[in-house]
Amino acid sequence: MLTVLDIGIGNIGSVQNALRFLGFEFRIATTSAELSDASKIIFPGVGNFFTASKTLHATGMVNAIRSKVLDDKTPILGVCLGMQLLADVGYEGGQSKGLGLIEGEVVPIELEDKALTIPHMGWNTVSGNSSALFDGIGDGECYYFVHSYEVKLKDQSVCVGYTDHGRGIVATFSKDQIHGAQFHPEKSQKAGLKLLRNFVELC
Numbered sequence: 673m674l675t676v677l678d679i680g681i682g683n684i685g686s687v688q689n690a691l692r693f694l695g696f697e698f699r700i701a702t703t704s705a706e707l708s709d710a711s712k713i714i715f716p717g718v719g720n721f722f723t724a725s726k727t728l729h730a731t732g733m734v735n736a737i738r739s740k741v742l743d744d745k746t747p748i749l750g751v752c753l754g755m756q757l758l759a760d761v762g763y764e765g766g767q768s769k770g771l772g773l774i775e776g777e778v779v780p781i782e783l784e785d786k787a788l789t790i791p792h793m794g795w796n797t798v799s800g801n802s803s804a805l806f807d808g809i810g811d812g813e814c815y816y817f818v819h820s821y822e823v824k825l826k827d828q829s830v831c832v833g834y835t836d837h838g839r840g841i842v843a844t845f846s847k848d849q850i851h852g853a854q855f856h857p858e859k860s861q862k863a864g865l866k867l868l869r870n871f872v873e874l875c
Contacts, residue, residue, distance in 0.1 A: 674698040674872060675710035677737075679727050681753060682718030690858035694869055704736030710746055712872060713737070716858070717753030721778055721821065722765030724757055729769070737771055747849040747875045748773070749805075755845075755852030756823055764821050773850050775826035781819070783838040791820040792837045798855070803832040803846035804874040805853075805867050813863040815843070815855035823854065851875060 857864035
C-alpha cells in the first residue's frame with residue numbers, strides 16, 4: 673500500500689489532496705507499525721530539522737524506516753524537509769541526526785549575492801533531470817520551493833536535478849530506491865503532479 677508518513681512536521685493535506693486527484697489509494701502512517709505493509713513511502717515535511725529528528729528518534733520511526741527502505745528495498749520519496757531528513761545530519765536548530773539513507777548533510781543556504789533572499793521561496797526551474805521521477809517531464813520545468821537549508825551530497829552523482837538561486841542548489845536526488853525533492857511537487861501544478869505519478873508508477 674502506498675503510504676504517506678506523518679510525524680507531525682507539517683500539514684500533509686496538500687499531499688493527500690494531490691494523491692486523491694491523481695486517483696491513488698494510500699494510507700497515512702503515524703506509527704512505525706503502520707509502515708509494515710508499505711509498498712512505497714512518501715515522506716513530506718515542513719519545519720525544523722532538529723525538532724523533526726527528535727520526533728523520529730523518540731517514536732522509533734528511524735529503525736522502522738531504515739528497515740523498510742534498506743532491507744525491504746521499499747521506494748521512498750522525501751519532500752522538502754522530508755528530503756533533508758533522508759541525509760546523515762542536519763544543522764538547523766543545532767546538530768542532529770537524519771535517517772542516514774543518503775550520504776550528505778543539511779546546511780544553511782549561503783549566497784555571495786546578498787540581493788537574493790533567503791529563504792529561497794517561490795517558483796524556480798529544475799534542470800539536469802535524469803531519473804524515472806522525471807519521465808515525460810521536460811528539462812527546465814518550474815516547481816515551487818520554500819527552504820532556508822540545502823542538502824550537500826557526498827556523492828554528486830546521485831543528484832539528478834539542480835535549481836539556480838545565485839548558484840546551483842540540489843533540487844532532487846535519486847539513488848536506487850531512495851528519492852528526494854527539495855521542492856513541493858504537490859504544489860507544483862502539472863509537472864509536480866506528473867512527478868508524483870512517476871514515483872508511484874515507475875520508481
